[in-house]
Amino acid sequence: MGQRRAPHLRPNANRILLTIDLTTAVVEEALSTQTAFIVSYHPPIFKPLSSFTLANSIQSSLLRCAAAGISVYSPHTALDSVTGGINDWLYSCLTSGSQHGDYTITYVGEEKEQGLGGEGRLIAFETPLAMKVLEGRIKGHLKLDQIQVAYTSARDLTTISSVAICAGSGGSMLLGVDADVYFTGEMSHHEVLAAVASGHNVVLCGHTNTERGYLPILAKKLAEELQNELSDATDPAAATALQSLKPVISEADKHPLKFV
Template structure:
């Protein structure tokens, strides 16, 4: 399948118009013509040296990287830094890189719907809606069909859904059953600051954002920035295989991982 056709399909899956104004999304690295057909795609949350070695070993033509590989403007493209060096190698190997980031956060059935969907069943809506669509926008809030009796039970659900042994928890004074949960993948402080929910779940929040949330009466669970995003790639894999009618081999990176661990 040609790159232009692949990009068109990816843009329809998570329309770039949904991305935040500050973001840099879409096709960020394109080989020159004549472009090699896309036969193998690697899904990753971040573009690291370990991921690049994996992509090389698997003869990947396209890296689908959730976080933008180019964000701040580049004044030069040299091998002076590891990040730029990886981009140079990708250019030399004629590997394309596509990055959806906040477009995939905002779209219905995207990252945030996946994140909240593992915490229970209930009515869901975006915290910051776009274009008048309550299911499209940043963050998600769920009114649970069945209240969760304790915060400990909700913590267990978060750990199970994200495959984590540890999370960080800030408890407020409330001991009532949990009826409303709000989530934001990645760094959720700004999106969650006005959320009226019993529990806030995100990757990371600042010290003062957590203090403010607890004072408002919300428990806070932070899980590590990319830990709230990476698992989505496993649900995305079969969707992409169907989208490309299995003309492209899609794999999830085996080495992509959150840089922080609890020891």
């Protein structure tokens, strides 16, 4: 995770804009509204830079934000791993409601300290369910008409007992995990082949489709934290600033790919 702090505060700005990606469209939205702060789930910069230039669209977006007094913060994998974060939201369609039986949840990948979660999740159902039922719940949860699936002949599609989950790009995380199904946003062609060959069904929903639905939950959590900060504020100026801040979900942020 990381933060790019603006060199000055933007006057009269009161919006915290939540987005999955800091695209040029999202930056235009921020600049055209009273946005003070952008929470961009994906960091716009993944590699060290020796300089910033307007010739690069991503760097230009950050420079424009800084010039306007808009700071940018990227939680990324911290939001994946934490209890109550994106991966917990992602698997909730498979475990919540009266139609679901008993189940257990374990962490996939590096487990964080002090009960703060892990990089992925593994669900084990006490009562198996059919693959078609699983697919229907996933599509309903993510509001998708279509998902991509790959089936292995090594598993019975009517008795799915375990699902390994990783939001975003989960190939490197999930390969090697013992589960009937790998549920993630995207995997490479060869990762899918390897998963099927090693006896795992695959469900792919599009990278950001497995992340964007969490933004309303994040907005609610931020609003609650701002209210808590306001209750504890002793400085009148700080209290006034906190009271005006409002988390808002970007309207310009969208999955970049479409079916045609």
